[in-house]
Amino acid sequence: MMIFRRFESAIDQGIGRRKLGYLVLVLVVLFFLWFPNDASQSNYTKTVFISGFFYAIMSSSWALLAGIAGQFSFGHMAFMGIGAYAAGLIARDGITFAMLGLSIGPETISAFGAIIIGTIAAGAVGLVIGWLLLRLRAAYLALFTIAFSELFRIMMLTEYDYTGGSNGLSLRPLLQIEDVDAARQVEYYLMFGLLIVCLFALYRVANSPIGLFLRAMREDEDAASALGVNVVRYKILVFVFTSMIVGFAGAIFYSDVGSERIIPEQLEILQMSLIIAYAVIGGMESLIGAAAGAFISRYLLEAMRQVVITLPFGMTTYDGSDAFVWEPGYWRFALFGVVMVFTLRYMRNGLLYPIITWFSERDIAMKETVSRRESDDDHAARIEADDE
Amino acid sequence: MITPRELRRTMSDLHLELNNVSKRFGGLQAVDHVSFTVTEPELIGMIGPNGAGKTTLTNLMSGMLKPSSGTIYLNGRRIDGHPPYDVTRAGLGRTFQITRALGRMTVMENMMVPGLAHNPRGGRADLEARAHEILDLLTIDHLTNELSRALSGGQRKLLELGRLLMLDPAVIILDEPFAGVHPRLQDTITNYINRVYENGKAIMFISHNMGAVFELSQRLIVLHHGAVIADGAPQAVRNDPAVIDAYLGHDEDD
Numbered sequence: 018m019m020i021f022r023r024f025e026s027a028i029d030q031g032i033g034r035r036k037l038g039y040l041v042l043v044l045v046v047l048f049f050l051w052f053p054n055d056a057s058q059s060n061y062t063k064t065v066f067i068s069g070f071f072y073a074i075m076s077s078s079w080a081l082l083a084g085i086a087g088q089f090s091f092g093h094m095a096f097m098g099i100g101a102y103a104a105g106l107i108a109r110d111g112i113t114f115a116m117l118g119l120s121i122g123p124e125t126i127s128a129f130g131a132i133i134i135g136t137i138a139a140g141a142v143g144l145v146i147g148w149l150l151l152r153l154r155a156a157y158l159a160l161f162t163i164a165f166s167e168l169f170r171i172m173m174l175t176e177y178d179y180t181g182g183s184n185g186l187s188l189r190p191l192l193q194i195e196d197v198d199a200a201r202q203v204e205y206y207l208m209f210g211l212l213i214v215c216l217f218a219l220y221r222v223a224n225s226p227i228g229l230f231l232r233a234m235r236e237d238e239d240a241a242s243a244l245g246v247n248v249v250r251y252k253i254l255v256f257v258f259t260s261m262i263v264g265f266a267g268a269i270f271y272s273d274v275g276s277e278r279i280i281p282e283q284l285e286i287l288q289m290s291l292i293i294a295y296a297v298i299g300g301m302e303s304l305i306g307a308a309a310g311a312f313i314s315r316y317l318l319e320a321m322r323q324v325v326i327t328l329p330f331g332m333t334t335y336d337g338s339d340a341f342v343w344e345p346g347y348w349r350f351a352l353f354g355v356v357m358v359f360t361l362r363y364m365r366n367g368l369l370y371p372i373i374t375w376f377s378e379r380d381i382a383m384k385e386t387v388s389r390r391e392s393d394d395d396h397a398a399r400i401e402a403d404d405e
Numbered sequence: 406m407i408t409p410r411e412l413r414r415t416m417s418d419l420h421l422e423l424n425n426v427s428k429r430f431g432g433l434q435a436v437d438h439v440s441f442t443v444t445e446p447e448l449i450g451m452i453g454p455n456g457a458g459k460t461t462l463t464n465l466m467s468g469m470l471k472p473s474s475g476t477i478y479l480n481g482r483r484i485d486g487h488p489p490y491d492v493t494r495a496g497l498g499r500t501f502q503i504t505r506a507l508g509r510m511t512v513m514e515n516m517m518v519p520g521l522a523h524n525p526r527g528g529r530a531d532l533e534a535r536a537h538e539i540l541d542l543l544t545i546d547h548l549t550n551e552l553s554r555a556l557s558g559g560q561r562k563l564l565e566l567g568r569l570l571m572l573d574p575a576v577i578i579l580d581e582p583f584a585g586v587h588p589r590l591q592d593t594i595t596n597y598i599n600r601v602y603e604n605g606k607a608i609m610f611i612s613h614n615m616g617a618v619f620e621l622s623q624r625l626i627v628l629h630h631g632a633v634i635a636d637g638a639p640q641a642v643r644n645d646p647a648v649i650d651a652y653l654g655h656d657e658d659d
Contacts, residue, residue: 226521233507233518240505242489243467243498245522245572249488 038376042305046213053205060201065319067275069312070208074215074266076296076311077304078259081219083293084301085228086255087235089155092146092162093263094289095169096139100264101188101271101279102173102180104135108189110179128189132268139264140257147256151249154238163286170284185280190273204274211269212308215262219304222258231255294357300367309369314353321349419480419575419607420444421466421497426475426485428461428631435461437631438475443576448602449609450622450639454651458631459611460502463578467499468492480575494523498574502581502611504561508554512545515553515564519571532571539567542600544593559590566597577601579610583617595621619643627651 028034053063075093083089108131111123126134146165153161173180180186192207194200222228230251233241242248271279282288292311293301299310324343333339345352360368421443428436436458443449453459464470466477468489477485484492507515516536517529524532540546543563548556553564562582569577582594598621602608609626612618618625618639625642627635629651635642642648 226517226525229514229518229521232510232514236507236509237505239469239489240501240507241518243469243493243501243505244519244568245490245493246518247488247490247522 034376034378041376049209050206053202060198063201063205064275065316067205067208068270069315070212071266071270071275072292072295072311072315073212073308075263075292076299077216077219077308078262078266079292080296080299080301080304080307081223081231082255082259084296084303084307085223085235086231086252088150088252088255089159090162090256091159091286091289091293092166093259093292094284095162095166096143096260097263097267098169098173098279098281098284099142099260099267100132100135100139101267102135102186103138103264104131104268104272105186105188105279106179107131107134109186128191128272131189132191132265132272135268136261136265139267140261143256143258143260143264144253146260147253150256151252166284166286166289170281173284174281180281181278183281185278187278188268188272190277191269192274207274208270211266215266216304216308218262223304227251227254294353298357298360298368300370300373302366303370303373306367306369306373310367318349318353321345321352419446419605420478421480421576421607422478423466424476424478426462426465426472426477428458428465428470429473434631436465436472439628439631439633440475441626441633441636443607443609445607446602446605447607448598448621448623449607450618450625451609451611451628452613452615452618452625453628457628459628460580461631462628463499463580463611466492466578467497490522493519493572493574496573496575497578498569498572498576499578500562500565500569500580500582502584504558504565506553506556506561506564509552511550512540512553512556512564513549515568516540516571519568523572536567536571539570543567543597559586562586562590563593563597566594570601574606576607576609579608581612582610583612583614591617 028037032040049066052058052066075097079090079093082093107123108126108128109123111121111126112134113120146162150158150161173186174182177183192200192203194203223231230241230246233244233246234248234251238248267279270276295311295314296307297310298314299308300306322344324345326341326343328334328339328341331339334341356368364370423442424440425438426436426440427434427438439458439462451459451462461470465472465485468484468487468491471486475485476483479492479495479497482495484495484497487495507518510518513533513536516539517532520527520532520536521529537546537549540549543566545556545560545563545567548560553561556564566579566582579598582598583591586594595617598608598610610618610621622639625635625637625639626633627642627645627648629647634647634651635645637645
């Protein structure tokens with residue numbers, strides 16, 4: 018603890034925590050940029066990273082929706098699915114506007130064009146859902162979005178003539194690269210770039226006046242409204258914005274970038290719960306926290322498929338090996354559950370919150386207020402008076 | 406504290422008019438054909454026994470509720486049935502009976518929400534400077550970076566009053582500003598009310614604290630069973646037989 022204090026004051030007097038934070042962030046980004054060039058890394062690890070990036074987008078955008086705007090939605094995966102399914106269906110079948118007599122054949126739509134249409138579809142449904150949710154709060158909102166999410170999943174499952182049912186739907190591949198290694202490399206950078214772009218967009222919104230209004234709405238919709246915040250507009254806006262982000266990410270991820278097909282199983286409540294769990298563990302009020310929580314959780318869940326424990330003191334197992342191989346299987350999800358229970362009970366702001374607060378210097382501001390308050394006799398008297 | 410804009414605000418651009426405003430909840434006539442106008446900066450006390458419709462009337466004026474019938478105009482704009490944010494922007498601000506601080510936001514953020522909502526193009530620095538001035542007047546400037554949920558009940562009341570000033574409203578309605586506050590804090594609030602009034606705003610306050618109401622108000626509106634039973638100078642209202650009946654009369658016991 019002493020060493021940490023000394024380190025802390027050295028940083029405060031030196032480059033400052035905020036700058037150090039940016040430096041750490043830059044180093045992390047550089048690590049991820051370098052990573053696929055490490056020849057010793059397998060394509061499998063890269064795939065794990067690619068899906069880690071995807072889930073980081075899912076969790077951080079959910080953090081904006083639920084953690085910052087207070088809309089505890091279970092529909093996030095469904096919006097992602099709408100983006101992916103719409104892109105897939107349009108790339109395969111084209112669109113026909115019967116009333117206008119207009120028909121666009123699938124051959125005229127590029128893979129990226131389909132992704133854009135999928136994104137718009139997700140945003141449009143987000144608009145409708147956001148509007149329907151205007152009067153619903155907290156538990157009712159959660160229940161509504163669960164129903165919506167299940168409705169969409171069952172539709173995709175049932176209409177198998179169009180959607181492929183439980184076999185899923187293949188989207189038109191976004192990239193056409195023959196060489197597997199090269200393809201994985203490009204996919205990795207594409208998904209990482211997308212994560213950076215999404216995080217930047219989310220961050221810009223969260224730190225703008227809109228972000229302030231969203232937080233005011235989370236705290237108390239009526240009070241926010243009485244203070245001049247157009248709650249209706251911002252509630253719909255946040256649904257449309259986050260739906261479009263996950264619709265876009267989903268359409269890209271399932272266009273053979275991270276996965277070759279979208280399956281309804283992906284839209285189950287369990288999957289949605291995992292998104293929430295990642296965000297909660299990382300810190301649902303922090304976009305970076307939620308993204309890091311998702312990435313780290315994905316990585317650990319994958320790494321724990323097989324854990325090799327090297328025995329100390331020259332001990333051996335009964336067959337003479339010095340290492341013990343543990344395959345936790347589904348137990349790793351149980352372990353994950355324990356982490357989540359711990360987080361909710363003891364660190365409700367997420368396991369990464371203390372680190373993020375430390376870098377953001379928010380705790381310095383807090384300490385200053387506390388010391389100023391203590392030096393203020395008048396305040397002390399007033400507190401006493403209030404307590405009476 | 407006094408900005409040029411506030412100084413320029415003349416008496417003529419203050420006009421609040423309620424015409425036969427009624428609100429019915431099922432079989433209950435909560436507000437019954439209430440009419441009154443406010444055309445100049447005034448300190449208006451609104452009193453009435455529990456259930457007289459004071460808070461409902463406030464909710465009707467601030468857009469939280471839609472009147473069943475009747476109209477409300479503010480500075481020539483019809484505001485009844487408009488959403489609260491719109492009414493607020495038109496120039497009518499309110500506090501709540503039970504304080505509604507935005508708990509997990511700092512005091513400064515609480516001030517910036519109305520500041521930026523009302524004045525989206527106002528620079529953050531200017532708004533923050535203004536917020537500091539207001540917080541200073543309210544004696545809570547040292548709590549700027551504190552989360553508002555860490556504030557005491559009285560401080561939250563002050564914060565609510567401060568947030569209102571960021572909106573620069575023409576009419577301010579304070580729902581029970583003195584409820585449950587220490588005398589010392591009451592002085593701060595009274596001081597606030599006077600300062601805001603001097604800046605040319607009409608302030609309407611609902612209160613059960615008769616002493617404060619009679620001391621502070623220049624005009625008194627008395628509600629009973631949702632209807633206005635008296636509207637005038639405090640002394641005249643105090644001796645009004647209908648008011649005495651409503652407060653001391655037998656129908657309280659029914």
